[in-house]
């Protein structure tokens with residue numbers, strides 16, 4: 545009981561220290577100068593490249609990487625064996641998954657935190673942020689078959705959507721509370737914001753500046769030949785699922801710029817208003 549009390553106190557304090565950033569507008573982001581020429585957002589295996597594999601997705605060829613027996617898509621998205629078996633049925637969307645089977649039943653994410661995970665308070669803080677801003681609830685797993693296990697990883701990575709058996713959020717020590725909020729975004733079903741079908745209306749992808757081998761991670765779902773939808777309001781530069789201008793640059797020049805050539809920064813503070821709206825679309829009330 546004592547443990548529980550001190551945990552919940554810490555939990556509350558931590559929540560207060562996290563700033564959700566619905567006010568991070570495009571203008572705000574544009575006015576912030578990048579502090580580093582080359583940045584790297586969440587990656588499952590930083591500075592490593594796996595063997596390139598392909599699978600058929602809705603009749604089109606999709607590329608992913610294999611690290612040992614772990615398949616990785618767009619740097620930090622883990623593909624489960626189920627995903628690969630069901631590849632023809634896998635729906636890729638710009639910001640969210642619509643397939644009912646990919647959503648957590650009753651908006652409840654069952655979870656477990658590995659006892660060996662360093663700094664578990666970042667997980668509790670990220671969960672508190674999600675619960676404060678969305679209808680998703682997180683319940684410690686007892687015997688449920690489908691649950692997410694937070695465990696130590698070489699980088700930050702997660703499966704996208706509900707898998708139905710054990711699925712993972714892998715966190716290296718360097719993964720922050722903000723990175724964890726991003727990974728939970730994948731767990732509940734969000735894809736990266738820059739993979740929206742309409743993103744070319746808002747940004748240019750400068751392929752020649754992207755680290756060799758990372759190019760396919762900048763594709764839209766249409767370029768991959770898959771179905772999807774974009775949430776209303778256009779590309780959300782403030783999304784916690786958005787990449788920054790210099791992410792995965794091989795030469796210090798921007799990989800993503802706005803249409804006028806200007807650069808922007810990404811944020812990992814909290815869910816944006818549009819992130820929250822998208823989650824509400826995926827998990828409507830009532831179900």
Ligand SMILES: [Zn+2]
Pocket residue numbers: 586620621726730736
């Ligand atoms: Zn990600």
